[in-house]
Amino acid sequence: MSTIRGARERARVEVTAAIKDEARKQLAAEGAAKLSLRAVARELGMVSSALYRYFPSRDDLLTALIVDAYDAVGEAAEAARAKAGGSAGPHPARWVAVACAVRDWALSHPHEYALIYGSPVPGYTAPLDTVGPASRVGQVLIGLVRDAHLADGLAVPPLTAELRPEAARMAADLAADLPPAVVVALVSAWAQLFGLVSFELFGQFNRVVEARGQFFRHAVHELGRSVGLLDGRPAGGGGAGV
Numbered sequence: 001m002s003t004i005r006g007a008r009e010r011a012r013v014e015v016t017a018a019i020k021d022e023a024r025k026q027l028a029a030e031g032a033a034k035l036s037l038r039a040v041a042r043e044l045g046m047v048s049s050a051l052y053r054y055f056p057s058r059d060d061l062l063t064a065l066i067v068d069a070y071d072a073v074g075e076a077a078e079a080a081r082a083k084a085g086g087s088a089g090p091h092p093a094r095w096v097a098v099a100c101a102v103r104d105w106a107l108s109h110p111h112e113y114a115l116i117y118g119s120p121v122p123g124y125t126a127p128l129d130t131v132g133p134a135s136r137v138g139q140v141l142i143g144l145v146r147d148a149h150l151a152d153g154l155a156v157p158p159l160t161a162e163l164r165p166e167a168a169r170m171a172a173d174l175a176a177d178l179p180p181a182v183v184v185a186l187v188s189a190w191a192q193l194f195g196l197v198s199f200e201l202f203g204q205f206n207r208v209v210e211a212r213g214q215f216f217r218h219a220v221h222e223l224g225r226s227v228g229l230l231d232g233r234p235a236g237g238g239g240a241g242v
Contacts, residue, residue, distance in 0.1 A: 069112040074136025091148040092231040099220035154228030189223040
């Protein structure tokens with residue numbers, strides 16, 4: 001009996017993977033707004049009623065693809081953090097390595113990146129299932145700054161008086177062990193990191209930035225400085241990045 005159950009579970013895993021692979025092809029060809037369960041079933045030689053046993057609705061399939069994409073970019077960031085030396089590595093270099101891993105993943109998976117960081121899909125509301133996977137890159141960035149805070153300290157950025165209540169709230173929610181001003185800078189840096197990636201991926205840098213890899217590394221190094229990572233440079237110094 002267990003052998004039969006195991007075979008059924010393996011078959012379900014394989015069919016689920018095939019459905020998601022075909023759906024990703026549709027994302028690339030038509031965009032998320034035109035994703036169709038019927039079209040996926042047709043391409044796989046399945047009847048629609050059979051596919052519904054795996055994904056009851058288009059939104060269920062979209063959610064699965066979104067979670068996979070968030071997990072994939074999160075895994076890339078986590079692997080880069082580990083490869084760059086764990087908590088013992090130079091903190092600015094680890095920050096840049098993680099940012100570059102995010103960019104590399106996005107350039108290799110543009111349609112999946114667009115699904116999670118591009119235009120919202122009309123009629124779709126992401127469920128709570130996506131929150132944990134969506135936070136993985138942010139948690140890596142927080143972890144990098146926390147490591148630096150515990151090891152070498154941080155150059156705490158300035159914070160206006162009017163923003164202090166919001167900064168305290170954000171710190172309590174996201175990283176209570178870090179100075180509130182650093183948490184504000186982290187959220188800003190997180191947004192700017194994905195802004196840089198999106199500008200490159202969606203064509204806003206065309207005819208503006210040519211040496212995009214070098215530009216990106218310099219920009220994200222400066223983002224690391226904005227959250228207080230110390231690299232031995234004078235506070236107002238320039239430089240070409242790591």
